[in-house]
Amino acid sequence: MIAINAMMVCLDLSDIDEKLVAFARAICERLPVDKVYFVHNIKTSELSEDFREWFGEVDLASEIEGNITDIVSEHFANAAPHEILVSEEPNTEVILADLVKRYKVKLTLLGKKSKGKSTNALGTKLLRILPCSILVFPETGAFNIEKVLIPIDFSNTSVHALRLSKNLSDQLGLQLEIMHVYRLPSQFFPLISEEKAVKKAEEVVKEKFTALQKQHPEIVGIPYTLVRAANKSVAERISLHLEKGRHGMLVLGLKGNNPIPSLSLGSVPTEIYNSDINVPLWLVYSEEVIK
Missing domain, CATH: 3.40.50.620 (HUPs)
Structure with a gap:
């Protein structure tokens, strides 16, 4: 709880x-x-x-x-x-x-x-x-939060934010959606077809999701979406999906392993914060990171 x-x-x-x-x-x-x-x-x-x-x-x-x-x-x-x-x-x-x-x-x-x-x-x-x-x-x-979006990159910090969000949803009856934004190594085109590259990238990510669900069974059943960054930044893709899905809150895990405080926030949270999203943004540190 x-x-x-x-x-x-x-x-x-x-x-x-x-x-x-x-x-x-x-x-x-x-x-x-x-x-x-x-x-x-x-x-x-x-x-x-x-x-x-x-x-x-x-x-x-x-x-x-x-x-x-x-x-x-x-x-x-x-x-x-x-x-x-x-x-x-x-x-x-x-x-x-x-x-x-x-x-x-x-x-x-x-x-x-x-x-x-x-x-x-x-x-x-x-x-x-x-x-x-x-x-x-x-x-x-707005105060009436019903749907929550949790972008993850499979790092410990994003998984912590996901598990915390799951606990929150269990308490308050919220709908959760996991999101992962991936990029393709464009330097290999046209040596490798774009269609094959997309297929392979999504297979790799789905394998990561399967491994994550085995490690944390409590997140099994939470819907997840794979989005290609393409010509936009990760933060821009998150913002677009947030608006499209009409989510009421965005949750991001924060990294804190950099000894220089001004560099510990991360580029995605910084860009998201500086954008004009109109829903609450929960930036989550784990207890270990804070210590």
Whole structure:
């Protein structure tokens, strides 16, 4: 059973906060969550001299905490025990990573605005450094999740995400679909016919699925789809299939074996995050990777 001992919800005082808090409530109503931390950091470096001249030494932290309290009272109520944390630090990523470690946060909920409204630069940084799994909720997202897409590449991290998704579907009655995007070694064309290459590639992948099902019998019966990347990236194929299948959530496993934090996220999750998908994106780290 999936249970969350602590969840952190990152707020930025924009319009998306209300949706994010309401989505946090939806999670708490469907999964056991011990405690939720609603957090916001005031970047002291962004407080200009003009601000100080106009407003003086106002207790900004108390004002913001009051604003967040109003939103939480309206959209979260008493869905789970919760606490509001407002800090004043020059580096938001560092303080949030520290909160994850301090409160043993297992899941961070992060809002994402559409392209044109924000660069989402802070979100990209948080994906790279927060030592926990992250659920990204786009401003166009919906709460009624019924179908979940899990792309896998047969790595340990993607298999972990798949097994976690299976546990989630058993708890909540969700429909799962596995997806694998493959590429053909085009440098060998026309020496080998494209038709034969496609057939051989799909045979190899199906053998991998069979071996995976033998190793993890709990995933037997979950439908899977093979998609050729062709002239598109893996992330683009995932996005197209996500829209075509009308899935309500996308789950991706994250690799964490690179010692350089800025390189540990992976190109596919990065490209997916930076695209305009309109469903929640669950980026999953395994406990071993986090440790």
